[in-house]
Amino acid sequence: MKRVLMICAIITVLTTVGIVWVLFSESYTFFQHVSIWDFLTDTEWSPLSTNKHFGILPLLSGTLLVTAISMSIAVPMGIIIAIYLSEYAPKKFRYYIKPLLEILASIPTVVYGFFALTVVTPFLQNYIPNLAGFNALSAGLVMGIMIIPMISSLSEDALYAVPKSLREGAYGMGSTRLQTSFNVILPAASSGIIVSIILAFARAVGETMIVTVAAGNMANLTADPRETVATITAFIVNMSSGDVQQDSIEYQTIFAAGVTLFVFTFILNSVSFYIKKRFQEKYD
């Protein structure tokens, strides 16, 4: 039995190492054709046109734009729901609503994508002129809704775990429920909440189907949510599903984009890890 477990562990590690190796070796060939400087500073991404440009910035900005929109929905909503469930809702209600919320997270993301494309975008077009058929806004909003339960569920666990004695301390000094929630319970649970936000962020950056379906596939250096954009993930999907010749420079862009995503999430995780540690020092 011990052997079997050992082999499983080794397979997992080898797979990971293999993925990273392929990623970096393929991009190595890519970076022999395109300098890293051009890759990071060129403001155009057009690997398939005759006048080829390989600047990652438009894909990066597309990714960040959609992620920012989704987080601006998911963070406040997720935390408010968590506070409501932990501090206000009757026990029964909490018991039933939590699994229900988690269902939101188990809907296939392609369904969210089509929901964004065929329901949200046409609806928003009534109010926002110049909203493109494929746009960052709808994709971001719907992704935000999808991510809410990730934040609310983990944050609620963190809030609920705050000792009863702290609540009593706050109530005993004449705090209202709202004051207790925001001034005492929320800071006490902050490290857990930050973790939930980090995980949600990572999920948003890596999310693929919603953006592929609803945000379009046009590398576009913009901060305007009404426009069509392409994220790194959406580009990878589109490029891999098209018929590009293996070992061509077009094919290798997939790996260059993949490496960018990898490095990007890696930096994010490190930063958040650092923040998390600092908060923990402060609070427990």
Added chain:
Amino acid sequence: MEKLSIKEKKLEAINLNVFYGAKQVLKDVNIAIKANTVTAFIGPSGCGKSTFLRTFNRMNDYVEGFRKEGDIIVDGKDIYQKMIRVEELRKKIGMVFQKPNPFPKSIFENVAYGLKIQGIKNKKLIEETVEKSLKQSALWDEVKDDLKKSALSLSGGQQQRLCIARALALEPSILLMDEPASALDPISTAKIEDLIWELKQKYTIVIVTHNMQQAGRISDNTAFFYMGDLVEYDETKKIFTNPEKERTQNYITGRFG
């Protein structure tokens, strides 16, 4: 025990019955507590001391199944009346718990908390109050140079004195203490006892304690509870030397509980 005039009564329970669901935990309790005294609640575990203490600032409101009959009077007012704002009531009545429970904030923020939730923004006033409260709770000299440090970095005894300072910052007239020294070492306990002695000048203090010697040392009056009954309530001297009831005598001398 001397009869108190209406004006002298700070806290009063009249025909109080308390239930958790179907279980009755306090039975027809009557008590009147004089201002600026220290009153100790003693009795075996589970006899209802904490429950009784918590009726005076309505901390039982959140307990599922809690129900009471009879009245609790604070400063001449029935505090379970509809028109009473429980948050206002609790600002007048400080509470210190068995386990120190400082907020996960700095020492300064802990003491300033009560003022801040009242919307007080005046920095100077807040700073003065923090200093005054920490001095009152005999913690100032130990922490004055690192008020920005996390309250959780303090020792247990310091944390408990911080919790007292936090309560004092609201300038209450009553302090409810539920076994405030039971989790502390002897030196910290002695400090808390000295402190209670000092605070008596300005506050009406009710303290639940398991420790008979402690009750004897610090209180003016003692109430002995047994299984939800207030068996005897009298001057501490009398309770400890010449109690009326045999049950009290047995408890004091350590024959049970």
